[in-house]
Amino acid sequence: xxxxxxxxxxxxxxxxxxxxxxxxxxxxxxxxxxxxxxxxxxxxxxxxxxxxxxxxxxxxxxxxxxxxxxxxxxxxxxxxxxxxxxxxxxxxxxxxxxxxxxxxxxxxxxxxxxxxxxxxxxxxxxxxxxxxxxxxxxxxxxxxxxxxxxxxxxxxxxxxxxxxxxxxxxxxxxxxxxxxxxxxxxxxxxxxxxxxxxxxxxxxxxxxxxxxxxxxxxxxxxxxxxxxxxxxxxxxxxxxxxxxxxxxxxxxxxxxxxxxxxxxxxxxxxxxxxxxxxxxxxxxxxxxxxxxxxxxxxxxxxxxxxxxxxxxxxxxxxxxxxxxxxxxxxxxxxxxxxxxxxxxxxxxxxxxxxxxxxxxxxxxxxxxxxxxxxxxxxxxxxxxxxxxxxxxxxxxxxxxxxxxxxxxxxxxxxxxxxxxxxxxxx
Numbered sequence: 001x002x003x004x005x006x007x008x009x010x011x012x013x014x015x016x017x018x019x020x021x022x023x024x025x026x027x028x029x030x031x032x033x034x035x036x037x038x039x040x041x042x043x044x045x046x047x048x049x050x051x052x053x054x055x056x057x058x059x060x061x062x063x064x065x066x067x068x069x070x071x072x073x074x075x076x077x078x079x080x081x082x083x084x085x086x087x088x089x090x091x092x093x094x095x096x097x098x099x100x101x102x103x104x105x106x107x108x109x110x111x112x113x114x115x116x117x118x119x120x121x122x123x124x125x126x127x128x129x130x131x132x133x134x135x136x137x138x139x140x141x142x143x144x145x146x147x148x149x150x151x152x153x154x155x156x157x158x159x160x161x162x163x164x165x166x167x168x169x170x171x172x173x174x175x176x177x178x179x180x181x182x183x184x185x186x187x188x189x190x191x192x193x194x195x196x197x198x199x200x201x202x203x204x205x206x207x208x209x210x211x212x213x214x215x216x217x218x219x220x221x222x223x224x225x226x227x228x229x230x231x232x233x234x235x236x237x238x239x240x241x242x243x244x245x246x247x248x249x250x251x252x253x254x255x256x257x258x259x260x261x262x263x264x265x266x267x268x269x270x271x272x273x274x275x276x277x278x279x280x281x282x283x284x285x286x287x288x289x290x291x292x293x294x295x296x297x298x299x300x301x302x303x304x305x306x307x308x309x310x311x312x313x314x315x316x317x318x319x320x321x322x323x324x325x326x327x328x329x330x331x332x333x334x335x336x337x338x339x340x341x342x343x344x345x346x347x348x349x350x351x352x353x354x355x356x357x358x359x360x361x362x363x364x365x366x367x368x369x370x371x372x373x374x375x376x377x378x379x380x381x382x383x384x385x386x387x388x389x390x391x392x393x394x395x396x397x398x399x400x401x402x403x404x405x406x407x408x409x410x411x412x413x414x415x416x417x418x419x420x421x422x423x424x425x426x
Contacts, residue, residue: 003041003048007062008083014066019081022063031068031079050162059085093163097143099124099154105302107313108295115145117152122298124154131159206308209317211272214280215241216318218271225322228315234322235315241271283324290323334413344386346409347418353405354420357382361399364388389420401426 014022023029032040044060051058063081096115100107106122121143128135130153144153144163155163219237226233243249250257263269284304292298300323303309303316335342348354356379364376372392379387379402389404404420411417 003045003060004058005041005060005062008064010064011062012064014064014081016066016068019066019068022081026083028084029063030082030084031066032082033077033079037080046158047161054162059083092146092148093144093153094147095142095160095164096145097121099141099143101125101139101141102302102306102309104305105298107299107302107316109299110295117143117295121152121154128154129156129159131155131162205311207311207314207317208308209304209306210277210280210284212238212314212317213283213320214272214276216321217279217283218269218273218276220321220325222269225325227319227322233315235318238314238318245271283320286324286327287320290327331413338413338415340384341386341415343384344380344416345383346416347381347385347387348406350406350408353403356387356402356404358399358402359384386415386417387420388417389423391423393425395425399425 019031023031048058050056061083063083065078066081067076067078069076094112096110096112097117098109098111099121100109101124106124108117108122110117124141129138129141132155134156138156141154141156142160144155144160145151146153153163215238216234219234219241223232223234223237226237228235240249244257244260249260264271287300288304290297292301299316300320303313304320309317347356358379359382360380362378364378366373366375368374373394374390374392375394377389377391379389379399381387387402387404388410389402402420402423402425404423406418407421408419409416410419
């Protein structure tokens with residue numbers, strides 16, 4: 001099928017001033033170089049077909065011609081002025097998450113916090129689209145949600161536009177003479193890769209995870225950690241350092257290169273040292289040892305299990321240093337607060353019956369079950385050894401002696417604890 005395009009009744013050649021005035025009065029006005037028009041119309045045909053299928057009206061009008069010069073170019077171009085009014089949308093649906101499908105798992109990027117994404121999408125296959133039902137390789141799928149029917153759908157990038165609404169004027173904008181995003185090739189995934197660009201000439205598509213964390217660790221020790229969106233984020237510093245070592249900074253920003261080099265040499269700062277790489281390995285193992293309790297930790301696990309990842313995940317990768325540092329600070333504070341507990345030792349053997357002289361006792365936590373309330377009690381004996389007991393029994397905290405069977409020997413944040421069962425309290 002062909003795209004339905006009509007020519008305005010007053011189609012004519014505009015002067016530059018007339019065009020600029022027209023553009024100011026209408027947000028849907030675009031100027032397309034004549035040589036780009038056939039390609040643009042070809043790209044819009046699928047959208048026109050979808051609009052016809054859904055009985056949604058659209059309008060592409062050729063308003064006139066104008067000769068303009070693109071900034072930084074010496075020659076002028078003959079251009080077609082287009083007016084575009086084109087939106088496809090299925091009512092009731094909203095976009096809630098994107099899923100990047102990696103070999104080691106899925107990267108989940110939620111767009112809303114008030115809707116819980118079903119667990120099945122964290123391990124969802126990348127071959128299925130619930131809209132067009134075609135199965136093919138997709139590196140990214142999207143989740144949409146209908147507030148009225150409470151229904152979720154996993155769809156491909158092309159079909160997503162049907163549910164969330166696509167103002168086709170945004171597609172036309174990429175062909176506009178004055179649009180800066182000239183590298184966009186029409187693929188939605190590539191578009192976001194381009195817009196996520198961070199660095200001066202960071203042209204490599206994939207990042208070495210270990211090297212990225214190694215560099216981030218060194219930079220955090222110098223400047224501290226700055227999250228994405230900050231004026232000088234750690235991720236942008238890592239990208240800048242890559243340009244520094246690859247020679248792009250020396251070639252295109254020599255003054256900045258000299259300043260950075262002088263600073264590093266004066267302070268004796270060295271990057272990519274054996275010590276830094278060992279620390280990077282330690283950071284990776286630490287993050288992978290943490291429980292997955294949210295999308296962020298799920299994504300970190302998936303990424304750090306790879307040796308190399310797409311450049312667009314740089315901010316995720318370098319944030320592993322912040323996770324590690326915060327964890328170390330919490331552990332240090334905990335150990336200082338529980339310095340006496342660090343002397344605790346495992347007592348007895350599993351299955352052995354113990355008679356314990358209790359120095360102190362307290363209730364750690366409790367929760368409701370179908371059988372009543374369950375409690376966890378913590379006991380400290382006269383030798384500062386720690387015992388725990390999970391039970392439904394209730395008693396006061398003035399316990400002086402305890403008889404119980406050793407169920408297990410546990411470690412909690414470096415503190416040795418002996419878990420008991422079938423206890424008798426005196």
